[in-house]
Amino acid sequence: DGGITQSPKYLFRKEGQNVTLSCEQNLNHDAMYWYRQDPGQGLRLIYYSQIVNDFQKGDIAEGYSVSREKKESFPLTVTSAQKNPTAFYLCASSIGQGRTDTQYFGPGTRLTVL
Amino acid sequence: GDSVTQMEGPVTLSEEAFLTINCTYTATGYPSLFWYVQYPGEGLQLLLKATKADDKGSNKGFEATYRKETTSFHLEKGSVQVSDSAVYFCALSDPGGTSYGKLTFGQGTILTVHP
Numbered sequence: 614d615g616g617i618t619q620s621p622k623y624l625f626r627k628e629g630q631n632v633t634l635s636c637e638q639n640l641n642h643d644a645m646y647w648y649r650q651d652p653g654q655g656l657r658l659i660y661y662s663q664i665v666n667d668f669q670k671g672d673i674a675e676g677y678s679v680s681r682e683k684k685e686s687f688p689l690t691v692t693s694a695q696k697n698p699t700a701f702y703l704c705a706s707s708i709g710q711g712r713t714d715t716q717y718f719g720p721g722t723r724l725t726v727l
Numbered sequence: 728g729d730s731v732t733q734m735e736g737p738v739t740l741s742e743e744a745f746l747t748i749n750c751t752y753t754a755t756g757y758p759s760l761f762w763y764v765q766y767p768g769e770g771l772q773l774l775l776k777a778t779k780a781d782d783k784g785s786n787k788g789f790e791a792t793y794r795k796e797t798t799s800f801h802l803e804k805g806s807v808q809v810s811d812s813a814v815y816f817c818a819l820s821d822p823g824g825t826s827y828g829k830l831t832f833g834q835g836t837i838l839t840v841h842p
Binding site: 617619646653654655656657658661671703705712713714715716717718719720721 | 731756757758759761763768769770771772773776778816818820821829830832833834835
């Protein structure tokens, strides 16, 4: 079955540590995205990538980094510079970035900083 | 900039009741509009979408019509079930904005349906 996988489902981090969240898709989509969700709020865009080896900052990129070395993979690193990293992180992909293209979401990773 | 405003929740209904969740938007270009649903602890699933004015998106008994004159995309269902309990997000995709392909989301509306 085609889809998006994210791992791990739950992640705990100590303050000062970097952590990397995995996102893999087998939908053959060109575009991939990372969103952050906080309780009672909508999703906010962290980074997005239109093609391999290219990515752009979203609305809240500070304290995060990404890479796009393969079409299928778009890992997100939450660095120690992110002041409030505890949140639910969602990865998405779409066939392109046209206005009618639907974004499909993975199951999410819940990150908790201890 | 682009924005989406949803009716505040939570919304609590009895099974078989009629559902409306209001959504209005502002956009710099000509957006596509989406409704996503999120079940507890899960990611978002596309519920329906509409890409031009007067289009009606529909799925699983849910409907929404793209109203350009009122900049609205209200979600409706004639008879809700307990299994519809979830968080519903309205979103828009506006290539006229600064982040091509970016989805702008409303804050979400929690729906609880009781037997």
